[in-house]
Amino acid sequence: xxxxxxxxxxxxxxxxxxxxxxxxxxxxxxxxxxxxxxxxxxxxxxxxxxxxxxxxxxxxxxxxxxxxxxxxxxxxxxxxxxxxxxxxxxxxxxxxxxxxxxxxxxxxxxxxxxxxxxxxxxxxxxxxxxxxxxxxxxxxxxxxxxxxxxxxxxxxxxxxxxxxxxxxxxxxxxxxxxxxxxxxxxxxxxxxxxxxxxxxxxxxxxxxxxxxxxxxxxx
Numbered sequence: 001x002x003x004x005x006x007x008x009x010x011x012x013x014x015x016x017x018x019x020x021x022x023x024x025x026x027x028x029x030x031x032x033x034x035x036x037x038x039x040x041x042x043x044x045x046x047x048x049x050x051x052x053x054x055x056x057x058x059x060x061x062x063x064x065x066x067x068x069x070x071x072x073x074x075x076x077x078x079x080x081x082x083x084x085x086x087x088x089x090x091x092x093x094x095x096x097x098x099x100x101x102x103x104x105x106x107x108x109x110x111x112x113x114x115x116x117x118x119x120x121x122x123x124x125x126x127x128x129x130x131x132x133x134x135x136x137x138x139x140x141x142x143x144x145x146x147x148x149x150x151x152x153x154x155x156x157x158x159x160x161x162x163x164x165x166x167x168x169x170x171x172x173x174x175x176x177x178x179x180x181x182x183x184x185x186x187x188x189x190x191x192x193x194x195x196x197x198x199x200x201x202x203x204x205x206x207x208x209x210x211x212x213x214x215x216x217x218x219x
Contacts, residue, residue, distance in 0.1 A: 048169025
């Protein structure tokens with residue numbers, strides 16, 4: 001008997017190795033704006049959060065001439081160029097998703113916008129495994145608020161306690177816990193010590209396979 005009915009994937013840092021590429025896109029734009037060494041943004045502090053959160057803090061700090069939407073679109077275009085060129089899906093992730101799809105309902109709950117999610121899930125034909133995809137655009141508050149996970153569970157028609165989230169960021173872990181879900185944190189972006197509040201912390205996709213497909217989860 002399965003402990004869970006649905007597995008909800010974060011995208012950035014879980015499906016795609018995007019956190020360093022988000023940072024690269026931001027850094028390139030900051031350089032072009034004249035803030036190469038003075039942008040003052042701690043990128044790791046925004047892991048699991050939306051681009052909007054970082055841009056709002058940047059705007060408050062520097063008061064640039066560009067509007068928020070202009071800056072957000074600029075960065076999104078740059079990031080998508082990098083993703084399309086490098087296609088950095090994590091090794092082992094497609095195989096894990098395919099196996100999980102045979103046993104569980106699957107969804108994606110992401111802090112990214114739909115155009116970015118669409119491009120990432122088009123890689124390796126991953127979109128076919130995820131009938132439900134929820135963006136931060138679809139909810140009132142981004143992570144660490146639970147909104148995106150609760151909306152995904154609602155669309156999957158699965159009670160929150162029967163959902164397990166796979167995350168890589170502390171903000172995402174807090175969001176999943178606030179939603180009343182169990183959460184597996186994988187150390188793709190942060191060390192184990194930063195993810196200690198997760199229900200389980202792993203370092204490989206094989207460990208997730210063992211927990212969710214090979215009776216490795218001990219309630």
